[in-house]
Amino acid sequence: MSTPKYTINSDISKAETLPASFYQDQSTFDQIREKVFYKSWQWIGDENLVKLPRQTYPFVMLEGYLTEPMVLTKDEAGGIHCLSNVCTHRGNLVAQNPGSQRKLMCMYHGRKFGLDGSFESMPEFKEAKDFPRECEDLHRFDTAKWGPMLFAKMGGEVDFEKVIAEMNQYVGFLPLAKFVHSETQSKDYLVNAHWALYCDNYLEGFHIPFVHSDLNEALDYGSYETILHDHFNVQVGYSEGAEDIFDLPAGHIHHGKRVAAYYFWVFPNMMFNFYPWGLSVNIVRPLSPNQTKVSFLSYIYDESKLHKGAGALLDKVEREDEFVVEGVHKGLKSNYYKAGRFSPKRETGVHQFHGMLAKCLG
Numbered sequence: 001m002s003t004p005k006y007t008i009n010s011d012i013s014k015a016e017t018l019p020a021s022f023y024q025d026q027s028t029f030d031q032i033r034e035k036v037f038y039k040s041w042q043w044i045g046d047e048n049l050v051k052l053p054r055q056t057y058p059f060v061m062l063e064g065y066l067t068e069p070m071v072l073t074k075d076e077a078g079g080i081h082c083l084s085n086v087c088t089h090r091g092n093l094v095a096q097n098p099g100s101q102r103k104l105m106c107m108y109h110g111r112k113f114g115l116d117g118s119f120e121s122m123p124e125f126k127e128a129k130d131f132p133r134e135c136e137d138l139h140r141f142d143t144a145k146w147g148p149m150l151f152a153k154m155g156g157e158v159d160f161e162k163v164i165a166e167m168n169q170y171v172g173f174l175p176l177a178k179f180v181h182s183e184t185q186s187k188d189y190l191v192n193a194h195w196a197l198y199c200d201n202y203l204e205g206f207h208i209p210f211v212h213s214d215l216n217e218a219l220d221y222g223s224y225e226t227i228l229h230d231h232f233n234v235q236v237g238y239s240e241g242a243e244d245i246f247d248l249p250a251g252h253i254h255h256g257k258r259v260a261a262y263y264f265w266v267f268p269n270m271m272f273n274f275y276p277w278g279l280s281v282n283i284v285r286p287l288s289p290n291q292t293k294v295s296f297l298s299y300i301y302d303e304s305k306l307h308k309g310a311g312a313l314l315d316k317v318e319r320e321d322e323f324v325v326e327g328v329h330k331g332l333k334s335n336y337y338k339a340g341r342f343s344p345k346r347e348t349g350v351h352q353f354h355g356m357l358a359k360c361l362g
Helices: 026-035 160-171 195-202 213-218 314-331 348-360
Strands: 041-046 055-061 068-074 080-084 119-121 143-146 149-153 180-191 225-228 232-238 259-266 270-275 278-288 291-300
Touching: 026 278, 026 348, 041 055, 041 068, 041 270, 080 143, 080 149, 143 160, 160 232, 160 259, 160 270, 180 314, 195 259, 195 278, 195 291, 195 314, 195 348, 213 314, 225 348, 232 348, 291 314
Parallel strands: none
Antiparallel strands: 041 149, 055 068, 068 080, 143 149, 180 291, 225 232, 232 259, 259 270, 270 278, 278 291
């Protein structure tokens, strides 16, 4: 069965949303894996995963969807590498557990690699002709670092350093290197809905007065805005009062304004929510057309502000979002709903997202 074709009018005042069938079609879900996620930058974790030289950390990128085995390493010189964790001999996993080691060695037949992924040796291969070749090295994924956070490029042509530079126009004044990951404030949520519906909901503040009473009290809904960039957008939440806002330096793009939160979405599934207390990273992990795992990862900078303002009651806000998103997922199964329209004022982020998905699917 061929994948349906999707188009989104670039004029938001005329555009319709992705159809209900988009969220239900298994072939579309599978194509998104290949055409969107395998061609995107993805969150790895933070640099503390390989805090010391010679540390290795095997993991699976977006387990349950991409299932791409990778290994993060730090070499003797302190360089961090993200490598394929699949031996180039017979495909066995190379690193089985996190640990400290001078070399990567496959336990199946003894092939050795440097911590940068370069092939080093292989027993019983003296008679092999044209060996070793360049392809004997472990595949190296491009990596990027933003504060303590690490990212890997699965594919595609996006310049993530440019994305980071543009996001730093808003939050570059914050000392990200001092942000500390909090296990107690981090949590996973299982949402019984399509992953893109979760993103749809995140990408607009239109629903805040109707769904989030506490958050609505902390934000000035009338001045809420969404700013679009090529590969991401940022929603700016302003406060009506002078408390629980950022102390923005002179020369900042929003200097003199009462900014309570910056909500960044990076295509297709990463969210970075900055509050005066720190950062909540949300990673959206597709599991099936009907189920999504969302990881909330908290990085605290000023604990005294943790339960105040727009960044308070995050668990309650998440539960409210889940209730609505799961309701939409059920509603889209109706025979009487095909597609909707966008609010040109309030849903520019959703329109951007739908347009990017339609373009990737060709």
